[in-house]
Amino acid sequence: MAVFGYARVSTTGQDYNGQIADLQAAGCQRIYREKVSGAKTDRVELGKLLKAIGQDDVVVVSRLDRLARSTLDLLSILRRVTEAGAKFKSLKDPWADTTTPHGELMVTILAGLATFERHLIRARTEDGRKRAKDRGVRFGRPPKLTPFQRQEALRRIADGESQADVARAYNVDPAVICRLAASGAMIEGR
Secondary structure: OOEEEEEEEOOOOOOOHHHHHHHHHOOOOEEEEEEOOOOOOOOHHHHHHHHHOOOOOEEEEOOHHHOOOOHHHHHHHHHHHHHOOOEEEEOOOOOOEOOOHHHHHHHHHHHHHHHHHHHHHHHHHHHHHHHHHHOOOOOOOOOOOOHHHHHHHHHHHHOOOOHHHHHHHHOOOHHHHHHHHHHHHHHHOO
16 A cells, blocks of 8 residues: 655645645655646646556545645546545545545545536536527527528539539638538439
8 A cells, every 4th residue: 555645736936845744744655746727637747646546545635626626626536546446535624535434425425416416507508408499599600601692502503613613702611512512402302
């Protein structure tokens, strides 16, 4: 069993000496440290730490906000720690200590609440999209051509003009005209 520490500060003007002292006092044999915003999910030293941990190891941070900026980010990192067979401990947040049954319960409850919140957000989003569609809101990118331009382009193609020339005339990608011609052929039953 190894005890790994992780220390992070957001800017180069800050120092993590206090975190390092706390982690050393907690018995960390190796401390990963970096100066990067917690909003970044691809932190190099955190990635190295997560690759280094194994069965029965412990990851220690001085405070939860040093590890993650959001609940979802925290739970994602804790999931990776758990998948490696390791445990997690926050020195200033005793409830977040998966080396104890109580801490493991608290993190499990937190994960359940986060999952519940994601489901609620998804349901509200889908409901809002449905109401917007019912009001006639069109999702996606706006069409490159107006209805009049589409009819005119189809007429020009029917008159024998090449799709590339029609695309240049309307300053659109030839694929736009190709899709329009295919949809026009399907509409007319060709």
